[in-house]
Structures are given as C-alpha cells and as structure tokens.
Amino acid sequence: MDAPWSFGVEEMVHDYLPDALENPDAPGAVPITASGLWVARKLVAVTARRPERDPAVLHRFGPHVWLNIVLATHVDYWRRGYGRRLKGIVMQEAREAGVVAITSVVDRRNSAMRALNRQLGGVEEAIITDVEPDPDFCRCILPIRPD
Numbered sequence: 001m002d003a004p005w006s007f008g009v010e011e012m013v014h015d016y017l018p019d020a021l022e023n024p025d026a027p028g029a030v031p032i033t034a035s036g037l038w039v040a041r042k043l044v045a046v047t048a049r050r051p052e053r054d055p056a057v058l059h060r061f062g063p064h065v066w067l068n069i070v071l072a073t074h075v076d077y078w079r080r081g082y083g084r085r086l087k088g089i090v091m092q093e094a095r096e097a098g099v100v101a102i103t104s105v106v107d108r109r110n111s112a113m114r115a116l117n118r119q120l121g122g123v124e125e126a127i128i129t130d131v132e133p134d135p136d137f138c139r140c141i142l143p144i145r146p147d
C-alpha cells in the first residue's frame, strides 16, 4: 500500500487495532470489535468497528449505529471480492444486532473504498467541521435494512 491515505490505515491495522484489542480496559478505551477473513490460514482482510459517537449522526439515526473504523484487504488479495465479503458479514451482524446504519469516514481520494461502499448501498455526505465541509474526507452512511 503506498497511496497517500494508506499510511493511516497501516498504522490503524498494525498499531492502534492490536493495542486496542489487547487493552480493552485501558483508561478511555472504547469497545472495538474486529473481524477477519482467512484463506488457506492466511489473514487476507480485516475490519473493525465501534459504536458511533458523533452527536450529529446519533441525532439523525438514534443510538444504534456502528462506525466502521477500518476495512483493509492484504494487497496481494485485492480485487478478489474479500473486502465486499467481509463488509457484507459485518452488515449482517449489524442487522442481527438491530443496528440501523454503519458509518465510515473515507478519504475522498480513496476511490476503491468509495466504490465498494456505493456498491453496498452506501450514501456519501460532507463532514461539517466548524463551519465548512471537510475538503479531504467524507462520511459514508450505509443503511442496514431489516431482513
């Protein structure tokens, strides 16, 4: 991964995520749930989520919203459907948990992630910071419809 937004994703997967999972009781820790897809005993894709806390989102959708904090497929396995499959599994888990939407914050240059979200029914919106929309990131809202 050498795209400009990928450094933050690498840091998330290799540092922040293991740390958060290993130390769930650390002061200020938020509950994070991670899932992975293994192929021939190799971890090919990983994702993590936590409850959404943005008041602007909760005001619109209520308390049952997840924030998808990362979704990443190993670069050797890109474009084989693993990202879509893993996010689909999380969407099904959300449905079963009564979650009404999954949000994510996406770098606007990340055309792969934006296309995947759109494919799954996600809708993008601007993130308002103070008074202006964030020029670099957008929020994707993925509605979860009951079965």
Ligand SMILES: CC(C)(COP(=O)(O)OP(=O)(O)OC[C@H]1O[C@@H](n2cnc3c(N)ncnc32)[C@H](O)[C@@H]1OP(=O)(O)O)[C@@H](O)C(=O)NCCC(=O)NCCS
Pocket: 001, 005, 006, 009, 045, 069, 070, 071, 072, 073, 074, 077, 078, 079, 080, 081, 082, 083, 084, 085, 106, 110, 111, 112, 113, 115, 116, 117, 119
């Ligand atoms: C985004 C990412 C997770 C997609 O994973 P993937 O396993 O390659 O995705 P899939 O094979 O399931 O592709 C599903 C859809 O995503 C879109 N997509 C995936 N890669 C794409 C690319 N390089 N360009 C454009 N669209 C792309 C397509 O719509 C694709 O459907 P299609 O193959 O039927 O056209 C992967 O590119 C990745 O790990 N990127 C780096 C990490 C990252 O930026 N994560 C998002 C921020 S947390």
